[in-house]
Amino acid sequence: MAKQKKQRYKTSKNKKYQSEKQNSKQSHPRKSQETVTPKANNRSINKKNHGQRKSTIEVTCTGLTSEGKGIVQWEGKQVEVAHLLPGEKAEVTVSKKGRFVKMELKRVITPSEDRANRPLSHDNEGVGCQLYHMNERAQERFKQKLIDKQMKTFGKPKPILTMEQPYYYRNKNVMTFGLDNKRQIISGLYAENSHQIIPMESSIIHDPKADEIIQTIKGMMKSFKMQPYNEDTGRGFLRHVLIRVGKKSGEIMVVLVSASSVFKGKNNFVKALRKTHPEITTILLNINDRNDSMVLGNQEKVLYGKGTITDTLCGLEFEISAKSFYQINPVQTERLYTRAIEMAELTGDQSVIDAYCGIGTIGLVASERADKVIGVELNKGAVRDAIRNSKRNGVKNARFYQGDAGEFMVQMAQRGEHVDVVFMDPPRSGSDKAFLSSLVTLKPKRIVYISCNPETQARDLNYLVKNGYKVREIQPVDMFPQTNHIECVAALDVI
Structure with a gap:
């Protein structure tokens, strides 16, 4: 895309980018627990499966896909099998309809030494992990x-920063509610590439108290005559339950996402x-009467x-709302932010932009080592949160503005203003060329690009390299243990 784009196009693309930032990266990666695609009811799923021929065969795994699925060869085709490792011999169920082939793992005959010593539980653990x-x-x-392969064009990445205790780390949990074939209320996650709800009571990456509260709510629904919402019929009340947990503060937020305000x-x-969970510090009703992919609606009532809730990150206290973008793994986030700020090489006299800053987390953390920080965010509520968080922590050298970050940087350049470092942390889809063009126009001395999708990050790095930058350092961080997602920080210097 050429640098000079029509203003209307650039604005719309940047606003889309920023809207995605507010609703992405919470699940992780991923068809996230927060992202919803158009639903198919059980009846339509059954129709789709009608006519499939099933058989059981033995296969040997020859490799892994980039998503961590096993690869097997069958009838001249390469087929993916979830939860299978290279070298393993296994029994799988084959479903074939026309040219479509699907394999599901039934049992492992010869396990790999890389296999974890924990079988999949009745809680369908593998759905989210x-x-x-x-x-x-x-x-x-x-x-x-994966990181080495994606980033080989730009240099050798540092060793990935892993998590010492890679369990129960999520501070945000979203479960969807529905009815099973026996008309019983269930809660869980969607099966891959479908909207069939797979029941799940707990997970080794969820906060245990969050899982417990969700099960309590499910058990209360019948006595309170609360029906799960059905998008096909337009009937029912409860769509999702979102739980946020302050890992250090201990505060807990419960958000009931309903189809109606009644x-x-x-x-x-x-x-x-x-009464059952006195540890809950706030409860909200979020009304989502739309038919789109967002879990949370625009209306909200505090019950x-x-x-x-508040939580502490890198020594600073942050106030978090239901819609706030806040990294889901606080332990690894502290390591991520620490490395990002180190890679920015801040010495106390630089000017910094936190592009699409959300509630101001990385900008406020960086403020201690910068001369001034400018945070830019399109979402008005997030800007209010960022300003409130700045005052809460006594930060005097940070200012937050509501607006499009790309346009903001172009306007700075037109006024002849300069900036030393830009932090950017886009959604999984990466940045768009309109934003990257604005970044190149401002031409900061250094860019620190944080990403939860190395594939789109590599694409964007390629654009920046072609437009006057050189990648100096690449640091992967395992923010999402047990999942196939990776966070990666890249530092670029202007040539």
Whole structure:
């Protein structure tokens, strides 16, 4: 895309980029637990499966895909099998309909030494944890290999920073509610590439208390006559439950995502829920009456507490709302931010831009080592949160502005202003060329690019390299153990 784009196009693309930032990266990676695609009901799924021929065969895994699925050869085709490792001999179920072939692991006959010593549980653990079957050493090798391959054009990445205790790390949990074939209420995650809900009561990456609260809510629904929402019929009430946990503060937020603002018996429901879980500090009702891919709607009511929680990150205290973008693994986030700021080589006299800053996390953390920090964010609510977080922590050298970050940087360049460092942390889809063009126009001395998708990051790095920058350092961080997702920081210097 040429540098000079029509203003209308650039604005719309940057706004789309920023909107995605507010609703992405929470699950991780990924068809995330927060992202919803158009649904297919059980009836349509059954129709799709009608006519499939099934058989059971033995196969040997020859490799892994970039998503961590096993690769097997069958009838001249390369077929993917989830939770299978290279060298393993296994029994799989084959479903074939026309040219479409699907294999599901039934049992491992000859396990690999890389297999974790924990069988998949009745809680369908593998639905949200694509690498659950790998031990920690195997996960580390797998992710390092992926990063090395994606970034080989730009240099050799540093060894990946792994997590010492890679379990129960998520501070945000979203479960979807529905009915099973027996009309019983279930909660869980969507099966891959479908909207069939796979029941799940717990996960080794979820906060245990969050899982417990969700199960309590599921158990309360019948007595309070709360039906899960059905998008096909337009009937029902509860769509999702979102839980946020302050890992250091201990504060807990419960968000009931409903299809309607009419919540009969809400006071009694809140009272009963808090009686069982007095540790809950705030409860909200979020109304999502739309038919799109977002979990959270625009309307929100506070049913109990102040409507936000606080948590501490890198020594600073942040106020977090239901819609706030906040990294899901605080332990690894501290390591990620520490490395990103080190790679920025801040010495106390630089000017810094935190592009698409959200609630101001990395900008405020960096402020201690910078002369001034400018945060830019399109979402008004996030800007208010960032300003409030700045005051909460007594930060005097940070300013936050509501607007499009790309346009903001172009305007700075037109005024002859300069900046030393730009931090950018786009959604999984990466940045668009309009934003990157704006970045090149401002031409900061250094760019620190944080990404949860090395593939789109490599694409964007290629653009920046072609437009006057050189990649100096690449640091992968395992922010999402047990999943196939990786966070990566790249530092670029202007040539």
